[in-house]
Amino acid sequence: NAGVTQTPKFQVLKTGQSMTLQCAQDMNHNSMYWYRQDPGMGLRLIYYSASEGTTDKGEVPNGYNVSRLNKREFSLRLESAAPSQTSVYFCASSEATGLPNEQFFGPGTRLTVL
Amino acid sequence: KQEVTQIPAALSVPEGENLVLNCSFTDSAIYNLQWFRQDPGKGLTSLLLIQSSQREQTSGRLNASLDKSSGRSTLYIAASQPGDSATYLCAVINTGTASKLTFGTGTRLQVTL
Numbered sequence: 001n002a003g004v005t006q007t008p009k010f011q012v013l014k015t016g017q018s019m020t021l022q023c024a025q026d027m028n029h030n031s032m033y034w035y036r037q038d039p040g041m042g043l044r045l046i047y048y049s050a051s052e053g054t055t056d057k058g059e060v061p062n063g064y065n066v067s068r069l070n071k072r073e074f075s076l077r078l079e080s081a082a083p084s085q086t087s088v089y090f091c092a093s094s095e096a097t098g099l100p101n102e103q104f105f106g107p108g109t110r111l112t113v114l
Numbered sequence: 115k116q117e118v119t120q121i122p123a124a125l126s127v128p129e130g131e132n133l134v135l136n137c138s139f140t141d142s143a144i145y146n147l148q149w150f151r152q153d154p155g156k157g158l159t160s161l162l163l164i165q166s167s168q169r170e171q172t173s174g175r176l177n178a179s180l181d182k183s184s185g186r187s188t189l190y191i192a193a194s195q196p197g198d199s200a201t202y203l204c205a206v207i208n209t210g211t212a213s214k215l216t217f218g219t220g221t222r223l224q225v226t227l
Contacts, residue, residue: 004157035215042118042203042217043158058214090157101207102148103215105158 002026004106006091012112013081021076021109023091031094032074033103034058034066036087043090049074050096081113116141116208120218127194128226135189135221137204142182145207148215149178149189152201161202162189166209194225 007022025032033048035058045058049068063085065077074093078085088110092103117140127133137147146165150158162171162178164187170179177190187204201222205215 033215040219042219043205043215044217045214048214092158101146102160102163104160105150107157 004091004093004104006089006106006109008109009107010110012114013078014114015082017081018077018079019081019111020078021089021091021111022073023075023106024073025091025093025104026072027093027095027104028071029093029104030071030096031101032068033092033094034064034074034076035090035092036060037090037108038087046076046089081111083113085111086113087111116144116206116216118204118206118216118218120202120204120221122221123219124222124224126224126226129194129196131194131225132190132192133194133223135191135202135223137187137189137218139185139187139206139216141208142185143209144182145209147178147180147187147204147206149176149187150203150205152203152220154200158203191223194223196225196227199224 004025030051034046035043037043047066049055052071067075088108090108091106094101094103119138148163149161164171164180175192180187201220203220205217
């Protein structure tokens with residue numbers, strides 16, 4: 001039981017390049033989330049998926065797109081990376097968006113955009 | 115807009131001390147509050163979740179309390195150990211936004227020998 005897994009662990013991009021961050025969970029959770037963590041700003045929600053087939057914007061969605069591929073997998077895509085997207089990205093999952101909504105996090109992807 | 119504050123930002127204590135970490139939030143209309151631990155360069159580990167109808171939760175040497183009316187939560191760590199050294203984050207989910215965790219910026223704890 002691996003919990004929430006993310007690939008890659010590290011990535012360096014040049015401005016304007018694109019990439020997809022992958023996330024998978026094996027807990028049979030319905031809801032999945034993408035956060036970014038920046039120094040001094042805490043974690044902020046980018047997008048979430050309440051259930052398979054649905055996605056919604058969070059607090060900081062600009063510059064990102066997501067795909068809920070199936071119940072297990074939720075990907076985050078940067079179409080044209082910018083230096084402001086340098087951050088640590090975390091994927092999380094929970095049984096549902098209803099209460100109590102305890103969220104479980106992956107190990108993170110450390111992204112640098114030059 | 116919900117704001118979550120954690121004070122102090124950093125704390126150093128000798129091994130064996132009991133300690134309290136503080137979390138305050140500006141909007142008391144919350145569904146639940148979750149405490150996490152984050153080790154350097156790692157992801158977040160869920161420690162305790164307190165639902166809005168509860169006042170505290172306990173797990174081993176950890177006890178978290180919630181006072182919605184005053185907008186505060188505390189995480190009590192008994193008999194601290196060097197292995198407790200990490201950053202501790204609290205996060206809340208507001209009523210009406212059942213999916214969105216609002217995080218504090220954390221308290222970095224160091225337990226010295």
